[in-house]
Amino acid sequence: MMNREQRQFIQITAALTMLIDHIGMIFFPDIIGFRAIGRLSFPLFAFGIAEGVACTRNFWKYFGRILLTAILSQPIYLLTFGLPQGNPLFMLAWGAAVLYFWRQGKGAVAAVLLIASYWAKMSYGWYGVWTIFFFGFYRERESLCFYGQLLLNVLYSFTTKAWIQLLSLFSFFFLDGKWRIQALSCRMPRYFFYAFYPLHLLVLWSIKTAI
Secondary structure, X not given: OOOHHHHHHHHHHHHHHHHHHHHHHHHOOOOHXXXXXXXXXXXXXXXXXXXXXXXXXXXXXXXXXXXXXXHHHHHHXXXXXXXXXXXXXXXXXXXXXXXXXXXXXXXXXXXXXXXXXXXXXXXXXXXXXXXXXXXXXXXXXXXXXXXXXXXXXXXXXXXXXXXXXXXXXXXXXXXXXXXXXXXXXXXOOOOHHHHHHHHHHHHHHHHHHHO
16 A cells, blocks of 8 residues: 555656646657656556545545546647547546446446446546556456556557557556655645646646737
8 A cells, every 4th residue: 555655656657647637748749758758657647546446435426527638638738739539537427437446346337337438538538447447456456457557558559559658658657666765755736737737728728829
């Protein structure tokens, strides 16, 4: 079981690598290093969602916070990237729902949501939802989680030709339960990471329009 410092370290790493990825997408699209570092971000967020579903006392409040942030972030997401799809937070909410129903013994509902994610028009789509689902096994069956992620990444890379996504497997290095993070002694504000997503997009869009 991870302690607070380890979980916070993973959250901060996810946020920073996402920021680097988005800076590369917007300002330096020809420099592959930004995108390579950014491949670590999504699996760490997906892991955080799986942990959140396992630990939250009120799933629907937790789910509601993710969904509300997704809705509020969508306009600035469209302005920043111009992509005709839902932002990644919609996918995180979808994946959280899959895990919740699975953990509640409602496998049929979880299966329908997993299959339906194939047609969902949102960032990472089915790949993202299934990634969260496999991270739901991390605590009990780490090998199933890893090999499931490996298979997902190979399938996703093969179908999209985005082989760089295979670098996301290095995110497991940060999930090692043996980590002992001593440097992060301060507690981040409770809703910091909900606010970070739309705010960082707003800042990047503002810089983009200014230049």
